[in-house]
Amino acid sequence: MSRRIVEMETYDIRFPTSRELDGSDAMNPDPDYSAAYVVLKTDDGHEGHGFAFTIGRGNDVQTAAIGALRPYVLGRDADDLGALYKEMVGDSQLRWLGPEKGVMHMAISAVVNALWDLKAKRHGKPLWLLLGEMSPEEIVDLVDFRYLSDALTPEDALRILRKAEPTRRERIESLRKDGYPAYTTSPGWLGYDDEKLRRLCKEALDQGFKQIKLKVGADLEDDLRRFATAREVCGPDFPIAIDANQRWDVASAIEWVTALKPYNPHWVEEPTSPDDVLGHAAIAEAISPVPVATGEHVQNRIVFKQLLQAGAISYLQLDSARVGGVNENIAILLLAAKFGVPVCPHAGGVGLCELVQHLAMFDFVAVSGSMEGRVIEYVDHLHEHFADPVVIEQGCYVAPSLPGFSAQMRPASIAAHLYPDGSVWSGS
Amino acid sequence: MSRRIVEMETYDIRFPTSRELDGSDAMNPDPDYSAAYVVLKTDDGHEGHGFAFTIGRGNDVQTAAIGALRPYVLGRDADDLGALYKEMVGDSQLRWLGPEKGVMHMAISAVVNALWDLKAKRHGKPLWLLLGEMSPEEIVDLVDFRYLSDALTPEDALRILRKAEPTRRERIESLRKDGYPAYTTSPGWLGYDDEKLRRLCKEALDQGFKQIKLKVGADLEDDLRRFATAREVCGPDFPIAIDANQRWDVASAIEWVTALKPYNPHWVEEPTSPDDVLGHAAIAEAISPVPVATGEHVQNRIVFKQLLQAGAISYLQLDSARVGGVNENIAILLLAAKFGVPVCPHAGGVGLCELVQHLAMFDFVAVSGSMEGRVIEYVDHLHEHFADPVVIEQGCYVAPSLPGFSAQMRPASIAAHLYPDGSVWSGS
The missing domain is CATH 3.20.20.120 (Enolase-like C-terminal domain)
Structure with a gap:
């Protein structure tokens, strides 16, 4: 059965939360809660949704960063999740933009989470249960231990999980x-x-x-x-x-x-x-x-x-x-x-x-x-x-x-909150 | 005399250094040295140039991030450098994308450096000398001491400079x-x-x-x-x-x-x-x-x-x-x-x-x-x-x-190395 990723869509979605002062704190007086949103589609008709959360300005940059991952994702087997994760995080050119931090890392997060949404849907289970039924060995295989070995080794992880x-x-x-x-x-x-x-x-x-x-x-x-x-x-x-x-x-x-x-x-x-x-x-x-x-x-x-x-x-x-x-x-x-x-x-x-x-x-x-x-x-x-x-x-x-x-966000919510052309922002 | 910033141009510039294995190391086997490049222009005819350095893929994201700073910069007094720096770094919405790290911070770096290039040109001095002739008080004013005060206070800084x-x-x-x-x-x-x-x-x-x-x-x-x-x-x-x-x-x-x-x-x-x-x-x-x-x-x-x-x-x-x-x-x-x-x-x-x-x-x-x-x-x-x-x-x-x-890069070099349409990349 095929499950190749054939489409990747991105959306700059923003909610005008600053109008109500919801979410105001000492550093963030007027956030507009936003999602740089990604949808992955497979040739067997499944979808995976994911997003990076931001609080407004810059959500376009975050969305562009997700879009930059398209060549890594298109044509790949959706079950190739572990390899794809390590490839995106470890890409020698992309990691210059972090490494492993900020906009580029959050973009990878959105795509990885969308892949997990897809996988859990294909297995017909909520993610917590899908993960909670994997063997300790399978779980350890998901982890990149680079830079952790002075505090956590694969053996430590196995011991905890077992x-x-x-x-x-x-x-x-x-x-x-x-x-x-x-x-x-x-x-x-x-x-x-x-x-x-x-x-x-x-x-x-x-x-x-x-x-x-x-x-x-x-x-x-x-x-x-x-x-x-x-x-x-x-x-x-x-x-x-x-x-x-x-x-x-x-x-x-x-x-x-x-x-x-x-x-x-x-x-x-x-x-x-x-x-x-x-x-x-x-x-x-x-x-x-x-x-x-x-x-x-x-x-x-x-x-x-x-x-x-x-x-x-x-x-x-x-x-x-x-x-x-x-x-x-x-x-x-x-x-x-x-x-x-x-x-x-x-x-x-x-x-x-x-x-x-x-x-x-x-x-x-x-x-x-x-x-x-x-x-x-x-x-x-x-x-x-x-x-x-x-x-x-x-x-x-x-x-x-x-x-x-x-x-997964509701289609009507996505449409209304697209920035800057959705009805919430354009007033139309 | 006016010196308002009236134009901001960005360029995705890449050099095909991977073809020669220049710059190869244990983590970066095939870098294409790149610059997400910005030019600021004032209404009195000066230009400031700056860039973020990357090693290839993702330079488009880095260039987009610089572009996202356009609203902060256009119409501003070029001498308003200190305020503009603190505004960009401290922007409550943008800082969610870091804070102060990765793509968004490097974008701010490119713009701040371009502002300094502009300032040094307007003063007719190389930057090292312009800075080296500022008073200790002026230099201390350029610094954001947030999160540093347990190690360095403005008083410490003044003492060092004096x-x-x-x-x-x-x-x-x-x-x-x-x-x-x-x-x-x-x-x-x-x-x-x-x-x-x-x-x-x-x-x-x-x-x-x-x-x-x-x-x-x-x-x-x-x-x-x-x-x-x-x-x-x-x-x-x-x-x-x-x-x-x-x-x-x-x-x-x-x-x-x-x-x-x-x-x-x-x-x-x-x-x-x-x-x-x-x-x-x-x-x-x-x-x-x-x-x-x-x-x-x-x-x-x-x-x-x-x-x-x-x-x-x-x-x-x-x-x-x-x-x-x-x-x-x-x-x-x-x-x-x-x-x-x-x-x-x-x-x-x-x-x-x-x-x-x-x-x-x-x-x-x-x-x-x-x-x-x-x-x-x-x-x-x-x-x-x-x-x-x-x-x-x-x-x-x-x-x-x-x-x-x-x-400042030479115009011919910018033109030839624009990605993906410059002659070096398109072969035309």
């Missing part, structure tokens, strides 16, 4: 029954007033979320007041994380978090540059026992490796669409398991919840084997544009049951 | 008289046979170069033989550096360099991933006293800061076109001076020698104030395409005297 293997089936059943716990960032955007914050905190509790998160870092007086407000609504023990979106240098991070310490932050997220491993380590040491979390902007497995080696993070925030797609994210899940650090994925934006739930569930089934201290971020925006949107029940992600990676 | 200020004039004169020492990589490409290596080593000595460099990392037996050959030609004390172009993991770097140690490497360059600060530090400790050098792929000042903080490098290899242009490179020169690490810039490719000589000379005049242990890389390729090509005399870069940043 330990979880005998009990996979019960965790698959538990996921189908109870889902995976979520936390919500919806109350905490900087653009919201205190009344809205209070109301949304209450709603989060009522909806059964396990944690909330507040954006901080623009103004300390505001943050103290907003944190006090949230604490008052949520009670003294409810987990409230704070997120500075890279706003601080090392000293200001320490000072600011120390001021917020009385409100008992569950973690402080992105206190400084995602590139600053040593900075994160210095902050973590100084603000202990407040845990540090980061990951949504961490460019690849090599930086995650160092964050773990340096003891700089207590929570690893996997992102589904920044590093080199599913394959590199499996490497990162294995690294986290090796260092015993829980993965609490980043989500939100457009479609990031849809994608990352599969990775967290795969982690639970086949890698860490645990939900302890783990929650997936949830933001209640833009799900209506997806063919298989996430479902939240009792504050938990319901395990996806449809085949694929939940990456 | 210390060098009284003796600037004598160093300007010494540069004009004797130039700046160079080393050559031309003998050491992997694609050359031993006979060619021997001949080119001899030529390098005859031409007065202060150091040579060999590419290593593809095959240890070959490397041992090639290093022995070069050592035999150059004598026991001549500095011979080795360059692995990121080929190794930590353990294999240590093993490989240890095997080459008897030939006394002057430094080992890019032993592993440019993202791996802790890896570089571990390698440096294990192979001591062989010094570690890196920088051509280091994405920004934040990673350089950490390499210095961790004691991971003994030589810092500045690249003119990867980080955010002249402004960020000044931050990096200041960091190196603060930590007392000599800067030995990366060059080669297309136009990198032309650009980086200005930064090394500025460093000598106004920042480190020293040439000790410092050499600029030199590769004798593609200079004929530049309007103001580098000149090497007695193994030294001659200080440029024409106004600008030496960034």
Whole structure:
């Protein structure tokens, strides 16, 4: 049976979220959530969808970068996924543009994720289950261990996966029954007033979320007041994380978090540059026992490796669409398991919840084997544009049951949000 | 007098260097040296030229990224350089594509460097001299200290610059008289046979170069033989550096360099991933006293800061076109001076020698104030395409005297090498 990739389409899709101040934080005052979107089609009639998430300007560049991968993809066997991944990441000329970071790496991520969406659909399974039923040897084969061997070897990875293997089936059943716990960032955007914050905190509790998160870092007086407000609504023990979106240098991070310490932050997220491993380590040491979390902007497995080696993070925030797609994210899940650090994925934006739930569930089934201290971020925006949107029940992600990676956007949503000619932008 | 930027042109320029195996190394077997090239024009008739260097595929994406900066640049006052730099780097939407790394950051670099070329031309001075005559306060104003304050403050920077200020004039004169020492990589490409290596080593000595460099990392037996050959030609004390172009993991770097140690490497360059600060530090400790050098792929000042903080490098290899242009490179020169690490810039490719000589000379005049242990890389390729090509005399870069940043390519070279329609590519 043939399954050659015969077509690759790209779309520059943007949602005018800045009009509502949804998603506003200390570094991103007016994002227009966007997707540089790719559709792969095979000659046996299947489609794989994937995307890189951006927040507006530059989404055209991101889309062009995906388009530049067309020669690598067209004519290839869709099952040749592992080879294709390594070829794109390792291409000697393309890697000059990174290596393994930024626009070109996110483009590879979009294509790799589309290949996985395609594969899961062809196998008739949701991605988390497809991955969760692969053998430890098959999973290890998906990983590029280059630059990891001082922290994680293929033998380490096999050991981790084999330990979880005998009990996979019960965790698959538990996921189908109870889902995976979520936390919500919806109350905490900087653009919201205190009344809205209070109301949304209450709603989060009522909806059964396990944690909330507040954006901080623009103004300390505001943050103290907003944190006090949230604490008052949520009670003294409810987990409230704070997120500075890279706003601080090392000293200001320490000072600011120390001021917020009385409100008992569950973690402080992105206190400084995602590139600053040593900075994160210095902050973590100084603000202990407040845990540090980061990951949504961490460019690849090599930086995650160092964050773990340096003891700089207590929570690893996997992102589904920044590093080199599913394959590199499996490497990162294995690294986290090796260092015993829980993965609490980043989500939100457009479609990031849809994608990352599969990775967290795969982690639970086949890698860490645990939900302890783990929650997936949830933001209640833009799900209506997806063919298989996430479902939240009792504050938990319901395990996806449809085949694929939940990456597919609805055709009408794509058409309306094409930039700059879709009706949402042209007004026509 | 008006000096508004009224036009911005971009060009995808590629040289078919892979046909000759020039520039072949362990990671880059067949590069086509390329420039994503930008020309800014003002309404008073001046032009600024700049480019991002790539090695072939993806140069279209890089050119598109530069094009995406058009709205930031058009209509702006060319003297508004500092503000424009901070605006592009800090743009909340664009920075999602990095932040400050990869394709988008290199695009900003190209535009910032073109603005400096323009400014230097309008002032009628070569860039190294224009910068070298600015006051310490003006220089500090060019720098974005975000994420640096744990290692370098504006006060630190002022102290460094003020210390060098009284003796600037004598160093300007010494540069004009004797130039700046160079080393050559031309003998050491992997694609050359031993006979060619021997001949080119001899030529390098005859031409007065202060150091040579060999590419290593593809095959240890070959490397041992090639290093022995070069050592035999150059004598026991001549500095011979080795360059692995990121080929190794930590353990294999240590093993490989240890095997080459008897030939006394002057430094080992890019032993592993440019993202791996802790890896570089571990390698440096294990192979001591062989010094570690890196920088051509280091994405920004934040990673350089950490390499210095961790004691991971003994030589810092500045690249003119990867980080955010002249402004960020000044931050990096200041960091190196603060930590007392000599800067030995990366060059080669297309136009990198032309650009980086200005930064090394500025460093000598106004920042480190020293040439000790410092050499600029030199590769004798593609200079004929530049309007103001580098000149090497007695193994030294001659200080440029024409106004600008030496960034301007000759119109005929641009036309012939446009990809894919220039005569070199279309064969027409």
